[in-house]
Amino acid sequence: MxxxxxxxxxxxxxxxxxxxxxxxxxxxxxxxxxxxxxxxxxxxxxxxxxxxxxxxxxxxxxxxxxxxxxxxxxxxxxxxxxxxxxxxxxxxxxxxxxxxxxxxxxxxxxxxxxxxxxxxxxxxxxxxxxxxxxxxxxxxxxxxxxxxxxxxxxxxxxxxxxxxxxxxxxxxxxxxxxxxxxxxxxxLVIVEKVMKIEKSSIDISEAKIVVSGGRGVGSKKGFDILHELAEALGGTVAGSRGAVEAGWIEKEKQVGQTGKIIKPKLYIACGISGAIQHIAGMHESEYIIAINKDPEAPIMSIADLAVVGDLHKIVPQLTKLIREHKLSCKALIA
Structure with missing residues (x-):
C-alpha cells in the first residue's frame, strides 16, 4: 500500500x-x-x-x-x-x-x-x-x-x-x-566530472510568454519574425509538431501531446491550425492570441483574441508597435 x-x-x-x-x-x-x-x-x-x-x-x-x-x-x-x-x-x-x-x-x-x-x-x-x-x-x-x-x-x-x-x-x-x-x-559507470552547459534559450515549459509557429510560417527563415516578436516581448519561441518535423525548430521547442505541456501567461499561435494534439499542450495558457489566414481553424475557437490575416504582415507590425511602446515608456520614465 x-x-x-x-x-x-x-x-x-x-x-x-x-x-x-x-x-x-x-x-x-x-x-x-x-x-x-x-x-x-x-x-x-x-x-x-x-x-x-x-x-x-x-x-x-x-x-x-x-x-x-x-x-x-x-x-x-x-x-x-x-x-x-x-x-x-x-x-x-x-x-x-x-x-x-x-x-x-x-x-x-x-x-x-x-x-x-x-x-x-x-x-x-x-x-x-x-x-x-x-x-x-x-x-x-x-x-x-x-x-x-x-x-x-x-x-x-x-x-x-x-x-x-x-x-x-x-x-x-x-x-x-x-x-x-x-x-x-x-x-557500472563512474561519473568523474560534471560540466554544465548554459542554456541558450528559455525552457518553453518555464516561459511566461511563448510565441509559437506552425506550418503556416512557411519555412525556417519565416521563424525569424517570431524570434523578433518573442525578443520584444521578453518571451521565447516554440513550434507545432509540423514545424518540428519540417526541421524549422528544435524538438525540445515542440508544444503538444508529443512535445511539452505548457501554461504561459501569454501564448501567441502563428500559422497553427490547432490540431487536438497541439491544443492539449497549450489550452491552459492564461491568454491565447491566434494569427491565422483561416477563420475556421480550430485554434481560432479557443483563442481569447483571434486575428485573421497574413502572419508575415501582422507579426512584424506587432513587433514594431511593441518596440515603439517600450521606447515611449522609457522616455516617460527618463
Missing part, C-alpha cells in the same frame, strides 16, 4: 517532482493511503519540510556519496531494494531525461509494468487501480492503461501536466534517512 513519488533532486528539487506531489496527494486521499516522497542524493535533507508542506506524509532520504550524481546502476539498485521491502502500490516518476532512463530499468527489476509519458492519472472507482493515460500512435489518440495484476503500478509523467500544489506551513509529516549498501561496482 501507499503512493510513492521519486522526487528528482539536482542541486534543488525539480519542478515536475513537486507537480507529482500535488497529483499524488489527490490519489492518496482517494485511496486513503500514505503519500511518500523518496529523494536520492548526498546532503539533501534540507528539502524535507518543503515536501511535507506541499503534500507528502512521509519523506525518505536515501543518502550516499555515490548517489550525488545520477547513475542508472546505483539508483536502480537502491530503489528496487527499498520498493521490494516496503511494497508501495503506486510509484510515480517525472518524465525527465533521468526519469525516462531510470523508470524502465526499475520496472524491469521489479517485474512490473510501466506507462511512460502520462498526461492524466486517476483512480478507477470500482477496482481502485491506477488508470494511466498517455498519447499513442504519434499523438493521434489517447490510451488509458491499467496494471491490474502486478505491483507497484508505475508511471512517468510529463513536466507541466499537473499544477504546482500550494504550500501548507501547518502540515506535519515524518522523515526517515537511509544509508544504502552501495559500492563502486554497483554503479
Amino acid at each position: 501507499g503512493v510513492w513519488v521519486i522526487s528528482e533532486y539536482r542541486e534543488t528539487l525539480q519542478r515536475v517532482s513537486m507537480e507529482l506531489i500535488g497529483k499524488a496527494r489527490e490519489l492518496s486521499d482517494e485511496l486513503n493511503e500514505e503519500l511518500t516522497a523518496v529523494v536520492l542524493g548526498w546532503k539533501i535533507s534540507d528539502c524535507a519540510d518543503f515536501l511535507i508542506q506541499h503534500g507528502a506524509d512521509h519523506v525518505i532520504f536515501i543518502e550516499h556519496e555515490l548517489l550525488q550524481h545520477y547513475t542508472a546502476g546505483g539508483y536502480t539498485k537502491v530503489l528496487s531494494k527499498l520498493i521490494n521491502e516496503r511494497k508501495p502500490s503506486i510509484v510515480l516518476i517525472g518524465a525527465t531525461h533521468i526519469g525516462r532512463d531510470l523508470a524502465p530499468r526499475l520496472a524491469a527489476r521489479l517485474k512490473t509494468g510501466l506507462t511512460a509519458d502520462c498526461t492524466h492519472l486517476e483512480i478507477d472507482p470500482n477496482t481502485k487501480n491506477l488508470l494511466m493515460t498517455r498519447p499513442a500512435f504519434s499523438g493521434n489518440l489517447m490510451a488509458t492503461i491499467e496494471c491490474p495484476v502486478h505491483r507497484p503500478q508505475m508511471a512517468t509523467v510529463r513536466p507541466g501536466v499537473f499544477p504546482m500544489p500550494c504550500a501548507n506551513p501547518s502540515r506535519k509529516g515524518t522523515v526517515e534517512s537511509i544509508e544504502p549498501d552501495l559500492s563502486d561496482e554497483d554503479l
Whole structure:
C-alpha cells in the first residue's frame, strides 16, 4: 500500500517532482493511503519540510556519496531494494531525461509494468487501480492503461501536466534517512566530472510568454519574425509538431501531446491550425492570441483574441508597435 513519488533532486528539487506531489496527494486521499516522497542524493535533507508542506506524509532520504550524481546502476539498485521491502502500490516518476532512463530499468527489476509519458492519472472507482493515460500512435489518440495484476503500478509523467500544489506551513509529516549498501561496482559507470552547459534559450515549459509557429510560417527563415516578436516581448519561441518535423525548430521547442505541456501567461499561435494534439499542450495558457489566414481553424475557437490575416504582415507590425511602446515608456520614465 501507499503512493510513492521519486522526487528528482539536482542541486534543488525539480519542478515536475513537486507537480507529482500535488497529483499524488489527490490519489492518496482517494485511496486513503500514505503519500511518500523518496529523494536520492548526498546532503539533501534540507528539502524535507518543503515536501511535507506541499503534500507528502512521509519523506525518505536515501543518502550516499555515490548517489550525488545520477547513475542508472546505483539508483536502480537502491530503489528496487527499498520498493521490494516496503511494497508501495503506486510509484510515480517525472518524465525527465533521468526519469525516462531510470523508470524502465526499475520496472524491469521489479517485474512490473510501466506507462511512460502520462498526461492524466486517476483512480478507477470500482477496482481502485491506477488508470494511466498517455498519447499513442504519434499523438493521434489517447490510451488509458491499467496494471491490474502486478505491483507497484508505475508511471512517468510529463513536466507541466499537473499544477504546482500550494504550500501548507501547518502540515506535519515524518522523515526517515537511509544509508544504502552501495559500492563502486554497483554503479557500472563512474561519473568523474560534471560540466554544465548554459542554456541558450528559455525552457518553453518555464516561459511566461511563448510565441509559437506552425506550418503556416512557411519555412525556417519565416521563424525569424517570431524570434523578433518573442525578443520584444521578453518571451521565447516554440513550434507545432509540423514545424518540428519540417526541421524549422528544435524538438525540445515542440508544444503538444508529443512535445511539452505548457501554461504561459501569454501564448501567441502563428500559422497553427490547432490540431487536438497541439491544443492539449497549450489550452491552459492564461491568454491565447491566434494569427491565422483561416477563420475556421480550430485554434481560432479557443483563442481569447483571434486575428485573421497574413502572419508575415501582422507579426512584424506587432513587433514594431511593441518596440515603439517600450521606447515611449522609457522616455516617460527618463
